[in-house]
Amino acid sequence: MRIQEKIYKKLLEVPKGKITTYGELAKAVGLKNGQRFIGRTMNQNPYPVIIPCHRVVLSSGHVGGYAFGEHIKANMLNDEGIEIQNGKIIDLENKIYRF
Numbered sequence: 001m002r003i004q005e006k007i008y009k010k011l012l013e014v015p016k017g018k019i020t021t022y023g024e025l026a027k028a029v030g031l032k033n034g035q036r037f038i039g040r041t042m043n044q045n046p047y048p049v050i051i052p053c054h055r056v057v058l059s060s061g062h063v064g065g066y067a068f069g070e071h072i073k074a075n076m077l078n079d080e081g082i083e084i085q086n087g088k089i090i091d092l093e094n095k096i097y098r099f
Contacts, residue, residue, distance in 0.1 A: 003029065004041050008051045010099065016052075017081045018097035019089065021059040028099035043067055055080075061092040 001009075006029050014020050022042075026034030042053040048067070054076045058064045063084060066073035074084050083090040 003031070003037075004044070007038060007041050008045070008047075011051055011053065011056065013099065014052060014055045014097045017095075019055045019057050019077065019082060019092075019095050020097050020099070022056055022064075023059050024096065024099065025056055039065070055097075057089060061089045063087050063089070 007025065010028050011020070011025060020028075022035040022038040026032075026038045031037060038056065042056055043065070045051050045053045045067070048054075054066060054073045056064070057077075063070055063074050063077065070087070074087070077089075078084060082095055089095060
């Protein structure tokens with residue numbers, strides 16, 4: 001299995017209403033300091049409707065980039081019950097999904 005497929009499969013574990021960080025996801029698939037690789041992989045997601053790459057955010061709590069625009073990502077997260085203010089997740093620690 002390619003590492004990208006492993007990443008996408010692991011991301012499917014993150015339920016609606018929760019988020020993970022690029023670093024947490026990298027760690028979950030065994031990539032040390034793989035945050036940038038995770039970001040590139042999310043950007044190349046061939047199935048954004050199925051694989052919820054919008055649920056991956058920066059460890060600072062900022063929403064981060066999204067292929068369709070950061071505002072779209074923020075709206076999708078908001079629709080799932082994730083509160084965002086000034087581009088940052090509110091109550092980040094209680095929203096993070098731990099693998």
